[in-house]
Amino acid sequence: MAGDVRAASMTARAFVEDYLLWTRGQRAPSRIAGASGDVRRELVALRLRPSRGTRRGRPQITELRTDLTSPTAGRATARVIDRVLGAQYTLRLDLARGTDGWEVTDVSA
Numbered sequence: 001m002a003g004d005v006r007a008a009s010m011t012a013r014a015f016v017e018d019y020l021l022w023t024r025g026q027r028a029p030s031r032i033a034g035a036s037g038d039v040r041r042e043l044v045a046l047r048l049r050p051s052r053g054t055r056r057g058r059p060q061i062t063e064l065r066t067d068l069t070s071p072t073a074g075r076a077t078a079r080v081i082d083r084v085l086g087a088q089y090t091l092r093l094d095l096a097r098g099t100d101g102w103e104v105t106d107v108s109a
Contacts, residue, residue, distance in 0.1 A: 005074075008095050009066040011102035012076035016091060019107065020059045020080065025050045036096070036103045057084030072097045076104075 014033035021027035022043060029035070029043035059082040068074040074095040081088050094106040 004071065004097070005066055005068055008068060008074045008097070008102045009064065009076065012066050012078065012093055012095060012104065013061070013064055015093065015104045015107075016061055016064070016076075016078045016080075019091070020061075023048065023050065023059075024055050024057060026055065034102065034104050036105045039104055039107060054084060057082060059084075062088075066095070074102075 011034040015035060018027050018032040018035075022029060022032060025048065029040045032040065032043070035043070059080050061078050062081050063079040064076065066074060066076040074097075076093040076095060078091045078093070079088065080091060089109055092108050093104050095102050096105045097103075
């Protein structure tokens with residue numbers, strides 16, 4: 001089970017890092033690691049247009065916690081600090097394990 005938590009956590013971290021780049025206009029939804037097809041489609045539909053000032057920011061993950069709710073499902077919580085916006089926030093991820101490994105099936109702030 002520890003290996004499963006580690007693998008889910010690695011997927012969650014990679015997703016959050018790429019998701020944060022997406023929020024800055026620096027990553028296409030199709031290139032976000034660990035995102036399910038549904039999550040990618042939802043992000044494409046948002047048509048995000050960050051301002052120039054926002055694009056320069058580099059939010060940082062200050063904490064990541066991953067918990068498995070079953071052998072094939074889990075949740076992750078990432079705390080993020082954004083010095084450009086002067087904000088701290090939490091991202092919540094739903095994770096599912098499929099045939100190709102763990103993927104993020106939902107993200108909310």
